[in-house]
Amino acid sequence: MPYQLPDSELNLRERLYFPEVIQGVGIIMKQFLRNFFFGRQKDPDVLARDRSLSQNATIAYPEERVPYPPAYRGLHRLVPREDGRPRCVACYMCATICPAQCIYIEAGEYPDDPIEKYPVKFVIDELRCVVCGFCVEACPKDAIRMDTGEHAPPSYTRAAQVWDEKRLLRGPPVSYQNDPWLRRGSPSISPEKLQEMRARAKPFPLNATDEYAQTPGFSVRALASEAKGK
Numbered sequence: 001m002p003y004q005l006p007d008s009e010l011n012l013r014e015r016l017y018f019p020e021v022i023q024g025v026g027i028i029m030k031q032f033l034r035n036f037f038f039g040r041q042k043d044p045d046v047l048a049r050d051r052s053l054s055q056n057a058t059i060a061y062p063e064e065r066v067p068y069p070p071a072y073r074g075l076h077r078l079v080p081r082e083d084g085r086p087r088c089v090a091c092y093m094c095a096t097i098c099p100a101q102c103i104y105i106e107a108g109e110y111p112d113d114p115i116e117k118y119p120v121k122f123v124i125d126e127l128r129c130v131v132c133g134f135c136v137e138a139c140p141k142d143a144i145r146m147d148t149g150e151h152a153p154p155s156y157t158r159a160a161q162v163w164d165e166k167r168l169l170r171g172p173p174v175s176y177q178n179d180p181w182l183r184r185g186s187p188s189i190s191p192e193k194l195q196e197m198r199a200r201a202k203p204f205p206l207n208a209t210d211e212y213a214q215t216p217g218f219s220v221r222a223l224a225s226e227a228k229g230k
């Protein structure tokens with residue numbers, strides 16, 4: 001429905017023109033001075049800022065950063081096991097489902113473990129990635145996540161956006177009680193380490209939550225509230 005605008009006659013003050021110009025300049029100056037002196041409020045949650053001081057809702061990025069929402073799909077990471085090796089068993093399911101075909105994997109076998117495979121090469125071209133999250137959903141080992149809360153950093157070269165297994169393998173380790181290397185043991189893991197990993201293992205979550213990582217100390221929501229408290 002169109003707005004109904006009043007179509008009244010101009011009064012004498014409006015017809016004189018200059019009083020209206022001066023009033024307009026006054027409004028602009030008031031806004032300018034208010035934003036100039038009170039504009040840089042630090043609260044990254046722009047809606048929580050004191051609106052009586054400033055209507056300024058901009059963020060001085062990158063000095064100020066807004067935490068991404070809990071379900072944000074950030075940069076990928078390869079989830080490590082407690083012994084520092086990747087949880088990935090190089091099954092190619094993420095590479096197969098990836099609609100952008102930006103995951104490249106080369107599988108290898110641990111020399112000290114005849115059963116387990118691992119990715120000798122695991123490369124993601126973050127520039128081709130369409131951030132759909134299918135790789136995370138498809139992974140049967142919870143070995144790849146997008147819970148870093150980061151976006152791809154800017155770079156001058158295309159090659160810098162191609163992340164290999166060394167850059168991708170990061171973040172807190174994860175162990176589940178049904179991990180095969182924990183259930184049957186592995187020659188590549190010492191008995192003491194195996195004991196420790198078994199003690200830390202959690203049941204595999206049946207339902208994904210917005211805190212998908214379910215890793216203590218690695219919560220995007222905790223990061224958001226921490227940033228808010230600053």
Ligand code: SF4
Nearest residue numbers: 098129130132133135
């Ligand atoms: S998020 Fe989507 S496009 Fe990006 S690597 Fe995963 S499956 Fe491929």
Ligand code: SF4
Nearest residue numbers: 088089091092094139
């Ligand atoms: S990240 Fe997951 S889906 Fe991809 S190859 Fe490794 S185990 Fe398979």
